[in-house]
Amino acid sequence: MEKLDDQDYYKLLGLKKDCTEQEINKAYKKLAVKYHPDKNPGNKELAEENFKKVCEAYEVLSNKEKRQTYDQFGRQGLNSSGMPGMGGARGRPQPEQPGVLTAGTRVTVRELQGAAQHNGKTGRVESYDAAGGRYTVQLDEGEALRIKFGNILQQVQAEVSGMQNRGDLNGKTATVVGYDEEKERYHADVQGVGRASLQRSNLIWPAGTRGRVFGLTSEAGSKWNDQIGKVVSYDREAARYQLQMTASDQLKIRPDNLKV
Secondary structure, eight states, X not given: OOOOOOSOHHHHTTOOTTOOHXXXXXXXXXXXXXXXXXXXXXXXXXXXXXXXXXXXXXXXXXXXXXXXXXXXXXXXXXHHHTOTTSOSSTTOOOOOOTTSOXXXXXXXXXXXXXXXXXXXXXXXXXXXXXXXXEEEEEETTSOEEEEOGGGEEEOOEEEEOOOSTTGGGTTOEEEEEEEETTTTEEEEEETTTEEEEEEGGGEEOOTTOEEEEOOOOSHHHHTTTTOEEEEEEEETTTTEEEEEOSSSOEEEEOGGGEEO
16 A cells, blocks of 8 residues: 555546535545555555545535635645644644544444435544535444534443432443434443433533534523533532533533533
């Protein structure tokens, strides 16, 4: 396997500058499968490096605004524009954003309407396009999707709590694997027990979990409705989450006001 040259995103994907959106998607899917680390167990390190280059090229060329900037100013134009998802310098890690899932987060696809065949499939977050409000999720089977936060279920390990009829489950670790939108219940594999259907109030999300705030009625709290924050901690005595909403704003809410 040769190391990919990423100096020209079009050449990297095997495309011409006047290529269509469909051609970009087709080229990306083909190369994403070819260089996916799981498909290259004998040369995983180089495959991962090439895979990241392919994802970066796709992130730029599949976004109209970024593509225009790239066509006019090249990579340097992207780096200096401060566009989300692009490093100010090669290899420099970007500061974590409270409302954005970090790259590498394991997820399950849910509630897709136009591409329902992907619901239930698993993968990992590769990147986030703030302009389009979509994540690039690399599915385990090789295909990549661009989807919104509402179509992503984080595969987190939560703690079961507050169960009245099944007190034996309290304190156990539950790995979330699905969500029933109609019944508002999470499907989770409980350690040593098996699959269970749990309410939002019966799961304590670990620090780092992202969730959408909803249902707040106070003047101070209602402005955060529909915003995504990061769980910092959980106060068991008060039964409140401490959420990081921005770099300087935190919020305390009940479990019933947080949808993961």
